[in-house]
Amino acid sequence: MTTDSHCHLAQEDYDQDIHQLVQAAEDVGVGCIMAVACESKDWPELLHLIENEDHVYGAIGLHPEYADYNYDLDLKKLPDLFQKTPKLLAVGEIGLDYHEAPQTIEAQKDLFCKQIRIAHQLSKPIMVHTRDAEEDTIRILQNSYNDKIILNQGVIHCFTGTECLAKEALKMGFYISASGVITFKSAQNLRDVFKIIPMDRLLVETDAPYLAPTPYRGKKNQPSYVQKTLEMLAQIKGVSVQEMDKITDQNFKKLYLGGK
Ligand SMILES: [Zn+2]
Incomplete structure (x- = not known):
């Protein structure tokens, strides 16, 4: 059963009904979807979605x-939201983005640290976003790790970073998630980084509606497209697609569902 370990399924981003997108994903074998709402105005819609879709x-x-x-x-x-909603499995996506919002660096660090702490209090993993901010991301994660505030690990989502970031994250027990970016022609360096990531730390995601994998580039991404990223990841790791599927599914369950 394939998992899409990270996507955004807000209705305002799609012409199609979200239920149809979930169905289309199930039809191609995507049996488990992690939907992410990382702006507070979108939280109610996400809560409604996971209440109504069994596998989301x-x-x-x-x-x-x-x-x-x-x-x-x-x-x-x-x-309170986490306590009331058992299907909420992670705090995310949280992190640092000096590319999109360079004017709020100090506030970003504060927000990141506070959410790491909340995740710890809730015993939930964190889903980390980092862009043009590797050094500070590593520093904050390491400080939290050393202070024993990160005990429930998490994932570096849509990983596009350097080998250094991957290695530091792996040392702290993090998972690394591959998005459609690994299928892009220009992404050979990134594919090389994925070669060194151990099998038992890999996840796969779409980050829909963004970053559709080849051959859907330019289209609006959706969970069913995760298969293309899975195929590329299998190729990078030199295993069959079925094997890669099984492994990323097991990893997802280990991280988020306590191995169930
Ligand atoms: Zn995302």
Whole structure:
């Protein structure tokens, strides 16, 4: 059973009904989807979605792009939402993005650290987004790890970083998630990084509606397209697609569902 370990399924991004997208994914063997809402206005829709779709789980949090307001009020709501909703499996996506929002670096760090702490209190893994901010991301994760605030690990989602980031994250027990970017012609360096990542730490995702894999590039991404990324990952790791499928599914379950 294939998993799409990270996608955004807000209705405003799609012409099709979200239920149809979930169905289309199931039809090609995607049996488990992790939907992510990382702006507080999208949280209610996500909660509704995971309540109504059997095989869709959820992650909520605040993306670093939204560090430009008084976010503490929204953070306060997280513990209660997690306690009421067993299908919420992770705090995410959280992290640092100096590319999209260079004007809020200090606020981003604060928001990131606060959410790492909340995830720890809730015993949930974190889903990390990092862009043009590797050094600070590593530093914050390491500090939290050394202070024993990251005990429930997590994943570096849509990994496009360097070998250094991958190695440091692996040392702290993190998983590394491959998105459609690994299928892009220009991404040979990234494919090389994936060669060194141990099999038992790999996840696969679409990050839909963004970053559709080849041959769907330019189209709006959707969970059913995760198969193309899975195929490329299998090729990089030199195993069959079936084997890669089994492994990424097991890893997903180990990280988010306690191995169930
Ligand atoms: Zn995302």
